Amino acid sequence: MLKTNLVILISIVVLLQHTICLQSTPMNHNPPGNEEEETILQHKIHHHDWKRIEIMDPVGLYTLEWWVKSKEIFFRATVNTQGFIGLGFSKKSGLMAGSDLVLLWVDDRTGKPNILDCHGDLTSNSAAPIQDDTQNYNIIDGFQNSTHTQIEFSRSLETCDPHDLPIGSETLKVLWSFGKTDPIHGNLNSHGHNRGVKSLFLLGPLFKRPSPPLLDFFDIKQWDVTVKNVAVENNVNSLYWCKIISAPPLNEKHHIIGYEPLLTKEINTKKPLVHHMILFECSTSSYSNSNSASWDVWVKSNGSVCNSNLVTPRDWDSCITPVAVWSIGSTGQFLPSHVGIPIGGGSHSAKYYMLEVHYDNIYSRKLFDNSGFRIHYTKNLRQNDAGIMISGISASDTLIIPPGQKLYRNVGICAPTCTSALFPKSGIKIISGALHSHSAGRKLKLRHIRDGKELERIIEDDNYDYNYQQVRQLENETTILPGDYIITDCAYETIERKRPTFGGFSMKQEICRSFLTYYPKIDLAGCYSMTPVQEFFATFGVYKFRSLNMTDVENLFLYNGNILDLLPSKVYETDTFNNTVSDVKEKADEYYQQSLLNKLIISDPVEFHDRTFMNHLMILPWSEQLFTRRVEQNIINGKHMTFCKISNESASIPSEIICYPKYTPYIKLSSTCPYHQLLLESSTLTATAISINCVTEKILLVLISLTLISVNFNSEIFLSHII
Incomplete structure (x- = not known):
């Protein structure tokens, strides 16, 4: 058996090396000539003389x-x-x-x-x-x-x-x-x-709030944006709360120059329950039947649970453009003197904003919360309008992190489809960024790819601290041109975890995002990706589910649908379903039981018949490093479904399925220290060894079937009908 497995392994490696994803030619920009390149460099701001x-x-x-x-x-x-x-x-x-x-x-x-x-x-x-x-x-x-x-x-x-x-x-x-x-x-x-x-983090500037005399001199005003007495109960572990806020009455355009958190602290721990907050600008013209009277009613209310199909008004989906972002450990952000985020100024400016607050109640405390932001703005306009965009991985169950891993990676891609369509010819300039994951995050970086070559990392933190998510002001502003890729790369540690961790917004789930402040401002709210749904299931050898076609399943993931709306009730009345989920119910908490993956019953292939997909994942041999590394590489280097979220909902860019880009990795300068040099060479070899091919589904299934030998699957029968 060992010899057979070795032969199959060698065959897989050979096939992997010769299987290339035939992707369409990306919409790359025309490389600028020397004159344009010099213009771009001349306008790039450097912040070297900082304290x-x-x-x-x-x-x-x-x-x-x-x-x-x-x-x-x-x-x-x-x-x-x-x-x-x-x-x-x-x-x-x-x-x-x-x-x-x-x-x-x-x-x-x-x-x-x-x-x-x-x-x-x-x-x-x-x-x-x-x-x-x-x-x-x-x-x-x-x-x-x-x-x-x-x-x-x-x-x-x-x-x-x-x-x-x-x-x-x-x-x-x-x-x-x-x-x-x-x-x-x-x-x-x-x-x-x-x-x-x-x-x-010690390297790089961090702009501070102006002193009181300067606040008066530059006529800087404050706008406090908070929730009102939100009841966080002691039996609630994670809560997302949204509140509609009316914009300040500003007839002329002003600039936001910075913001700070206003946090309610729990009386015993002296710490806030807030994990992160985002203030979104709302585009009230996105829906034809939207009217200001409804928005005014929502302003007077205390708010609602976010992203709920049952209680959240549909109009709130238009609140997607970030204006202020705060995460645990941060002091907020103040912008350099040449940029400001626009607010106010006539009929075309935003009239309403939405404050989203995520509570992480790990100590089961009860609290009435009034947290939010203090926004600092001025009528003295700065040279450039700035904006904030979100990039990374879409939060869904297709982001999976196996248990027992010392380090496991996944990536989110902002693709040329978006950058070519929306970025000006001279590009946008990133001035700061905040990398965001939950407690399993260990190494986070923001990659920049141009013309098949990785440029210097925009942000890189190989010692990420979940409790310190301070915005990083860039010492050298980074220009992103049309056709460039931005890749948010997250590595997680799950050594102590016994079950897979999935993507999502609660603290029991994981996330991989970057919040980027840039200028000039464009109509871009988010640029991110996810593993395509069909490719995700095919990675684990699954092609079909009972009573659902794969298009229905994909829509459940993409549009936060309810599976009960698609399945006949008799599916859930069978003893077969109850038996298949019994193991999961004994081992898993409420999240695993209620997960969509625990409601999808496999029908193809027959070897996994009548097993829920969650159960299927639970019994995979994650402790086998060869299996886990191949799953990791296949998901990273395989296909990605990209999204370009535009602030103005009247325009749209369709999602696209692409392959992970081929590029020459960026290599850091060699250390002059012998023992540091050895560490650097080791990490370089690891980076170089990463495959850059999209792998075909049949090769993936060969790999999966090989590993399933160890858990008593009849892989010979399984292989016989897929090769």
């Missing part, structure tokens, strides 16, 4: 400033102490063990600043820091007075010291601490109780 400041502790005793020059990062720590200051960096838990640490103090006798490069003991979180053999931090200046100590220091972004963490684009856990006294020479075991950890 960041962060209050590290809850009460403002520890302030950290930093900035970057060339390949060196500079820090200034100002702390309410006359003793030592601690700072550290970690990619993992944020505990001292194994962290990169530095101790700072001003000598009480000499008044001279001191610095000590250290690292945490790998075996203990409470042990004293260990001094590094090589000291890679440089003191620049420092002093202390009767209340505070301030020290300025620097280090290279990459020191080539195994105990020093390279500082790059990923999110880091930044440890902070301070004590009442200077560290005793030769004894570093004097760590105080004032300590904590904060997730931050």
Whole structure:
């Protein structure tokens, strides 16, 4: 049996290498000449001379400033102490063990600043820091007075010291601490109780709210947009609530220059229940029978559950263009001085907005919530109108993440169909972005493909922290031209999970999205993709379901339909159905029982007859890495159904099924450090090994049947009628 399996495996690999998806020629732009390229570059804005400041502790005793020059990062720590200051960096838990640490103090006798490069003991979180053999931090200046100590220091972004963490684009856990006294020479075991950890990305600017004098000088006004006393019950784990808001009465066009969250905090945990919020602009002219009287009634109401076919008014589907986006851990966003998001200004401006709030009630608390946004806007118009678009993977069950995986990827594509049709000839310029997943997300990146070549990543975070989803301001604005691809690439970890995780909006599900702020503003609300429904089921060897054709099934996924409207009631009265779902009911919670996948009963092939598709997925051999890796590669490199969501519903671009684009992967510059070079080469080999072919369904079925041997399927019979 082992020899037979090996022969089949070799055959699969050969077939995979020679099977190419014949896709139509994408609508690529004509490569600009030197003159146009120079014009594009001349208008690209760079933000190199930036400084960041962060209050590290809850009460403002520890302030950290930093900035970057060339390949060196500079820090200034100002702390309410006359003793030592601690700072550290970690990619993992944020505990001292194994962290990169530095101790700072001003000598009480000499008044001279001191610095000590250290690292945490790998075996203990409470042990004293260990001094590094090589000291890679440089003191620049420092002093202390009767209340505070301030020290300025620097280090290279990459020191080539195994105990020093390279500082790059990923999110880091930044440890902070301070004590009442200077560290005793030769004894570093004097760590105080004032300590904590904060997730931050250190490279890149972050524009802040203007100070009060500037708010008055630039005539900046505030508009608070909140829900009203939304009751989040303790038996509700996840809730999406939508509220219609009337636009402020602005006869002239204004610019939104930024926004901040207004969050109601639960009394015991002192934390909000809000997971994310989006303020959408509504296009009330999208439906011919829509009238302002209805919208005015909705403004006065408290709102409704979002995306419900039963209670959400159809007109609300026109609220699709993001204006403000907030996710857990973020402080909001303020825009650079040359862009603003338009609001107000005559009959063509939006009259209504919709606030969507997602509550994640993991601790089963009861709360009346009044969360939302504080929008800052001004009549002093900036040079460019900006917009926000959503990209990534459509949230549906066709996004599947197997259990027990150290890392498993999927991608969402913004395709040339959209960029060629809507983007101006000179392109759009991305100024910031926020990557978004739920708790399984580990590595997220935003890829940029042009003319068969991957350009430098727009955003990349190989140490993604679900609890820190801050908008990333780009140091160098990225120009996306007509014909370019934008690919949101998400990798998940499900080591502790025993069942598959599916795409969706609740915290038990997963998501892969990017929220991109750009200019000039165009009529684009979203540009994303999903695995085509038929290809999704074919990946797992399934072709047909009882009492439903595949077109009906596809419509259920695409339009949030109700399967009971399509199935005769007798299907659910049979003992066969009850038996097929019994295993799932014993193992799964309410979500798995109510999932559409648990209501689809397989009829073809006969080997899986009368089994629900959910049950089918539950018994697949996900622990077999060969099987799981092939499923991953086939879904990524196979077909994708792309969508281009236009703000003005009177116009539309039809969805399209494409193959994953062929391109030469972007390779990061080689590290000068030997052990970092080995890590980089390893990741490069992994990226290069990814197939770029659309795989035929029969080869997929050969693969599936091979793996099903281990779970007592008669694969020989199965293969006999598909090859």
